Amino acid sequence: MRKNIVAANWKMNLDRVEGITLVEDILGKISLDSKTEVVLAPSFIHLYKLGKMCDDRRNIFIASQDCSASNKGAFTGEVSAEMIASCAAKYVILGHSERRTNFSETNELLKLKVGQALANNLEVVFCCGESLEQRHSGAHFEWLNSQISDSLFHLLAEDFSKIVIAYEPIWAIGTGVTASSDQAQEAHNFIRDIVRKRYGGNVANDTSILYGGSCNPVNSAELFSQPDIDGGLIGGASLNADDFVAITDSF
Ligand code: 13P
Numbered sequence: 001m002r003k004n005i006v007a008a009n010w011k012m013n014l015d016r017v018e019g020i021t022l023v024e025d026i027l028g029k030i031s032l033d034s035k036t037e038v039v040l041a042p043s044f045i046h047l048y049k050l051g052k053m054c055d056d057r058r059n060i061f062i063a064s065q066d067c068s069a070s071n072k073g074a075f076t077g078e079v080s081a082e083m084i085a086s087c088a089a090k091y092v093i094l095g096h097s098e099r100r101t102n103f104s105e106t107n108e109l110l111k112l113k114v115g116q117a118l119a120n121n122l123e124v125v126f127c128c129g130e131s132l133e134q135r136h137s138g139a140h141f142e143w144l145n146s147q148i149s150d151s152l153f154h155l156l157a158e159d160f161s162k163i164v165i166a167y168e169p170i171w172a173i174g175t176g177v178t179a180s181s182d183q184a185q186e187a188h189n190f191i192r193d194i195v196r197k198r199y200g201g202n203v204a205n206d207t208s209i210l211y212g213g214s215c216n217p218v219n220s221a222e223l224f225s226q227p228d229i230d231g232g233l234i235g236g237a238s239l240n241a242d243d244f245v246a247i248t249d250s251f
Helices: 016-029 044-054 081-086 097-102 107-119 132-137 140-152 181-199 201-206 220-224 241-248
Strands: 005-009 037-041 060-064 091-094 123-128 163-167 209-212 231-234
Touching: 005 091, 005 209, 005 241, 016 044, 016 241, 037 091, 044 060, 081 107, 091 107, 107 123, 107 140, 123 140, 132 140, 140 163, 140 181, 163 181, 181 201, 181 209, 181 220, 220 231, 231 241
Parallel strands: 005 037, 005 231, 037 060, 060 091, 091 123, 123 163, 163 209, 209 231
Antiparallel strands: none
């Protein structure tokens, strides 16, 4: 079912004590009866502890920032979807542009990771987004289409219902340059449209599509008021409890 979601992507920030302190702070400030689903994606080392800290909060869930494309075995340094699920995580973020760029993750590899996540009952926050060059050359819609269709459109509709899409234009990530609400709405509308063409109107209407890229308490309400923007995937501003909670309150 389509829902409003605000997800914190901590990236490679916050040690054990800092992470716990931030979550205590967020739990103290966040509205208990909010209908918005709040998702915290810390580093793997925090998953279990944060899952325990949040397990009595019906609107707060834990996510990992990645999972292995393999299920188990001799893959030193990897963390499997099964291990992540055993920490009571609900989601895994896949396909973040930092992983695509810095770790050469391809649409094909992400297809395997999506399979691992779903096989272990994890839902997926699937990231897509174009570079500035692609936007300037007008290639961004085709790029978004291939990122989404190559990694996701083999799924049956029932499995696709476990997918949340995050549109994160690379040029807006960590730059302080946010997509305008018109630019973001246009991209979200395009994404919902390709989902509609593949799976039909009901699935498209039920799909949550989040915006990410320099989203903050000043611009979140305007972005989230757009008809096809169902929330945000927040980087820098999620490391500050007041800013993050303000964003969760901006629907
Ligand atoms: P910023 O909010 O820091 O731009 O990061 C966005 C992001 O990459 C979330 O996944």
